[in-house]
Amino acid sequence: MASAPQQPQLPLFYNDLMPLNSQDHRKYRTRSIDKAPWLAKAHALPITVDEFVQAQRNFPIVFSSGENPLPLALMGLNEGVNTFVDEEGKMDEPVYLPAYVRRYPFMLARLKPDSDELSLCFDPTSDAIGEFDQGEILFDDGAQTTDATKRILEFCQHFEQAAQRTQAFLEELKKSDLLMDGEVSIQQDGQEQPFIYRGFRMVNQEKLRETSAEKLEEWNNNGLLPLIHAHLFSLDLMRTIFARQVHQGKAPKPQAQTPTGTMN
Numbered sequence: 001m002a003s004a005p006q007q008p009q010l011p012l013f014y015n016d017l018m019p020l021n022s023q024d025h026r027k028y029r030t031r032s033i034d035k036a037p038w039l040a041k042a043h044a045l046p047i048t049v050d051e052f053v054q055a056q057r058n059f060p061i062v063f064s065s066g067e068n069p070l071p072l073a074l075m076g077l078n079e080g081v082n083t084f085v086d087e088e089g090k091m092d093e094p095v096y097l098p099a100y101v102r103r104y105p106f107m108l109a110r111l112k113p114d115s116d117e118l119s120l121c122f123d124p125t126s127d128a129i130g131e132f133d134q135g136e137i138l139f140d141d142g143a144q145t146t147d148a149t150k151r152i153l154e155f156c157q158h159f160e161q162a163a164q165r166t167q168a169f170l171e172e173l174k175k176s177d178l179l180m181d182g183e184v185s186i187q188q189d190g191q192e193q194p195f196i197y198r199g200f201r202m203v204n205q206e207k208l209r210e211t212s213a214e215k216l217e218e219w220n221n222n223g224l225l226p227l228i229h230a231h232l233f234s235l236d237l238m239r240t241i242f243a244r245q246v247h248q249g250k251a252p253k254p255q256a257q258t259p260t261g262t263m264n
Contacts, residue, residue: 011107012042012045012046012100013038013039013042013101013104013123014104014105014107014123015123015125016123016124016125017107017109017121017122017123018121018122018123018124019111019119019120019121020106020119020120020121020122020138020149022139022143022144022145023143025138025139026139026143027131028129028130028131028137028138028139029129029130029131029132029134029135029136029137029138030128030129030135030136030138030148030152031128031129031132031134031135031136032128032135033127033128034090035088035089035090036085036089036090036101037087037088037089038089039082039085039089039101040082040085040086040087040088040089041080041081041082042075042082042085043074043075043076043077043078043079043080043081043082044062044064044072044073044074044075044076045072045073045075045098045100045101046070046071046072046073046098046100047061047071047072047073047098047099047100048071048099048159048162048163048165048166049071049162049165049166049169049227050099050162050165050166051073051096051098051099051162052071052226052227052230052231053226053230054096055073055096055098055234056230056231056233056234056237057096058073058084058095058096058237059073059074059075059095059096059234059237059241060073060074060234060235060236060237060238060241061073061074061230061231061234061235062074062182062200062201062202062231062235063170063179063200063201063202064200064201065181065199065200065201069170069174069179069201070166070170071166071170071231072200073098074237074238074241075241076241076244076245076250077197077238077241077242077245078245078250078252081245081250083241083244083245083248083250099155099159099162100159102155103155103156103159104123104126104128105122105123105125105126105128105129106120106121106122106129106152106155106156107120107121107122107156107159108120108121108156108157108159108160109121118160120149120152120153120156136148169224169227172219172224173203176207176211176215177204177207178203178204178207178208178228179201179202179203179204180201180202180203180204180207181198181200181201182197182198182200182201182202183196183197183198184196184197184235184238185197186238186239186242188242188246188251195242195252197238202231202232202235203228203231203232205232208228
């Protein structure tokens with residue numbers, strides 16, 4: 001089991017992973033936290049296709065670069081800039097919070113690489129779980145899982161199922177060669193040169209228009225086409241997020257532009 005923080009194989013935000021069990025964690029509780037410092041510098045968050053419709057109301061949805069792209073909700077356009085969370089990790093306004101964040105510090109993980117069985121694990125460095133005086137107990141006196149643990153497990157299972165649907169969606173995009181390298185140019189008042197953002201992928205609208213009617217009907221029937229449209233509509237929010245950065249004093253300097261980061 002990983003023990004050192006920020007192991008390369010660990011997902012974003014997780015410093016460590018430990019299997020939850022009634023013997024070692026019998027007195028553990030989970031509690032709500034009103035701030036998440038680990039979220040303050042996260043500008044791009046993974047999302048699933050189940051979240052596209054809700055997420056596109058607040059964030060641009062793009063795809064990471066590389067051979068295995070994944071959908072990302074942009075909370076900022078520059079590395080280390082989250083325009084919806086302050087330095088202490090508090091949300092400054094009510095917006096949709098991706099399931100990836102709401103799942104933390106729990107997740108389902110394989111304890112053995114050669115096994116298909118997933119176990120409920122958690123990040124022991126999180127302030128949301130531990131031997132607290134208050135909070136929801138995870139195991140009862142008989143060492144049985146409580147309703148709180150069952151809810152957590154169910155949420156993580158739903159997340160894994162959504163991740164599988166997301167993978168199927170991405171495979172279809174790649175098979176149809178619909179993804180292309182993205183670029184957004186934003187002209188700020190008072191600046192001679194625009195800010196150019198690259199380092200992400202997006203749906204190629206020209207190829208989408210060339211798609212056969214039969215294929216479009218198929219995508220419409222299986223729900224893929226609305227997901228593509230949600231992604232494309234959300235791209236207009238790039239300029240809204242940039243304006244938030246300017247308003248918050250987080251706009252990049254013209255001579256030090258940072259491309260939109262990717263997350264693998």
